[in-house]
Amino acid sequence: MDSTPVTPSLRERTRRAVHAEITDTALRLFAEQGFEATTVDQIAAAAGISRRSFFHYFGSKEDVVLGDLEALGLRVRDALEARPAAETAWEALRAALKTLQGPDTDAVTELQIAGMYADAPSLRAKHLEKHLRWQELFAPEIERRLGIAPGATADPRARAVIAAALACLDIAVEAWRESGGTADPVDLFDAAVAAVRA
Amino acid sequence: MDSTPVTPSLRERTRRAVHAEITDTALRLFAEQGFEATTVDQIAAAAGISRRSFFHYFGSKEDVVLGDLEALGLRVRDALEARPAAETAWEALRAALKTLQGPDTDAVTELQIAGMYADAPSLRAKHLEKHLRWQELFAPEIERRLGIAPGATADPRARAVIAAALACLDIAVEAWRESGGTADPVDLFDAAVAAVRA
DNA sequence: CAGAGTGTTGCACTGAGTGCAAGCATTAGC
DNA sequence: GCTAATGCTTGCACTCAGTGCAACACTCTG
Numbered sequence: 001m002d003s004t005p006v007t008p009s010l011r012e013r014t015r016r017a018v019h020a021e022i023t024d025t026a027l028r029l030f031a032e033q034g035f036e037a038t039t040v041d042q043i044a045a046a047a048g049i050s051r052r053s054f055f056h057y058f059g060s061k062e063d064v065v066l067g068d069l070e071a072l073g074l075r076v077r078d079a080l081e082a083r084p085a086a087e088t089a090w091e092a093l094r095a096a097l098k099t100l101q102g103p104d105t106d107a108v109t110e111l112q113i114a115g116m117y118a119d120a121p122s123l124r125a126k127h128l129e130k131h132l133r134w135q136e137l138f139a140p141e142i143e144r145r146l147g148i149a150p151g152a153t154a155d156p157r158a159r160a161v162i163a164a165a166l167a168c169l170d171i172a173v174e175a176w177r178e179s180g181g182t183a184d185p186v187d188l189f190d191a192a193v194a195a196v197r198a
Numbered sequence: 199m200d201s202t203p204v205t206p207s208l209r210e211r212t213r214r215a216v217h218a219e220i221t222d223t224a225l226r227l228f229a230e231q232g233f234e235a236t237t238v239d240q241i242a243a244a245a246g247i248s249r250r251s252f253f254h255y256f257g258s259k260e261d262v263v264l265g266d267l268e269a270l271g272l273r274v275r276d277a278l279e280a281r282p283a284a285e286t287a288w289e290a291l292r293a294a295l296k297t298l299q300g301p302d303t304d305a306v307t308e309l310q311i312a313g314m315y316a317d318a319p320s321l322r323a324k325h326l327e328k329h330l331r332w333q334e335l336f337a338p339e340i341e342r343r344l345g346i347a348p349g350a351t352a353d354p355r356a357r358a359v360i361a362a363a364l365a366c367l368d369i370a371v372e373a374w375r376e377s378g379g380t381a382d383p384v385d386l387f388d389a390a391v392a393a394v395r396a
Numbered sequence: 397c398a399g400a401g402t403g404t405t406g407c408a409c410t411g412a413g414t415g416c417a418a419g420c421a422t423t424a425g426c
Numbered sequence: 427g428c429t430a431a432t433g434c435t436t437g438c439a440c441t442c443a444g445t446g447c448a449a450c451a452c453t454c455t456g
């Protein structure tokens with residue numbers, strides 16, 4: 001529990017500041033013009049950096065929107081491992097995925113981002129790609145909960161459960177977006193899961 | 199039921215021939231050098247056409263590998279609608295998806311293609327994208343089988359069931375590839391589904 | 397044989413993404 | 427406090443995918 005009174009060095013601070021500046025600028029432009037219609041050059045210019053530097057901060061245009069799904073995945077995995085051993089795979093997944101809905105997430109921004117997914121195929125594609133990596137990330141823990149010997153790489157069961165859960169998540173978010181943000185994402189998720197497992 | 203003894207016009211025949219030629223050439227190059235390392239220029243040159251013409255036949259490099267997933271989706275949907283009304287959504291989906299494993303599919307080629315997916319993110323991405331469109335395609339029929347009033351766009355249930363089934367399919371194919379083509383895809387699919395619904 | 401329709405191609409362009417090397421600021425070592 | 431290593435920014439040049447356009451060639455029909 002470090003409350004970090006340590007100043008993280010000028011370099012680190014400016015780096016974070018620039019990162020945030022790019023993100024804000026880009027999301028604004030995306031909201032105004034749409035994701036595809038906005039070029040990296042525009043973002044760089046509006047953020048006051050060079051095009052080359054943009055690609056120093058983000059590997060791709062999509063990454064600005066996706067955020068650090070890598071780190072998020074690790075957090076979910078940790079939450080997953082922290083669940084009581086008595087919980088089933090589905091129960092643990094449900095609880096772990098709920099941590100994604102932290103208090104730090106701003107509903108309006110989230111709704112905007114969800115809207116971008118709807119008309120930017122490349123964005124959806126990269127998002128799904130990341131979920132594939134989550135599959136590998138969560139697999140060991142789910143295998144444990146399913147009582148599968150670890151290392152049975154050809155066993156599809158753990159991956160299937162994870163993939164199904166993530167699919168339900170995506171669909172719940174999409175339905176939430178369609179409802180204009182009024183429906184409860186957790187209820188939608190539970191409804192999706194119930195339909196799958198009925 | 200037209201068994202088309204009608205010669206489909208020279209134009210159509212050459213078009214098909216060129217299409218096939220490009221596909222064969224491209225798959226050979228992909229197998230030799232890998233998908234990403236092969237450029238469209240190389241394919242065009244090897245197939246004896248111009249780069250520009252390549253994009254007349256295929257919308258993207260990925261499309262050569264993916265084939266016509268659009269048409270395939272329609273076929274699966276038709277198979278889905280043809281299933282007895284008494285079948286549950288899952289039963290109907292299982293049967294409809296089995297039609298994908300026709301006698302026309304060559305195991306060696308399939309194995310090669312499955313291998314390409316493994317190390318070409320853009321390929322996986324486009325594949326997943328197509329499955330999203332299948333979701334919309336199958337949704338009406340699945341809604342019917344789930345007893346959901348059609349047009350309830352915000353209802354996540356039908357989409358969830360379809361997404362889960364397609365996820366199980368992809369995972370079964372992937373596990374089949376990992377087994378070197380020895381395992382039975384249908385068994386793997388059933389195992390995946392059973393794990394999800396247990 | 398003339399003209400409509402369709403296919404092929406070259407050309408020029410946009411836009412994403414990368415490797416490299418030079419210049420500048422920060423940081424750390426003495 | 428000076429110096430040297432480190433790292434950030436930037437411009438430049440490049441590759442590759444994909445698209446719009448216009449010229450040309452081929453085939454089919456009247």
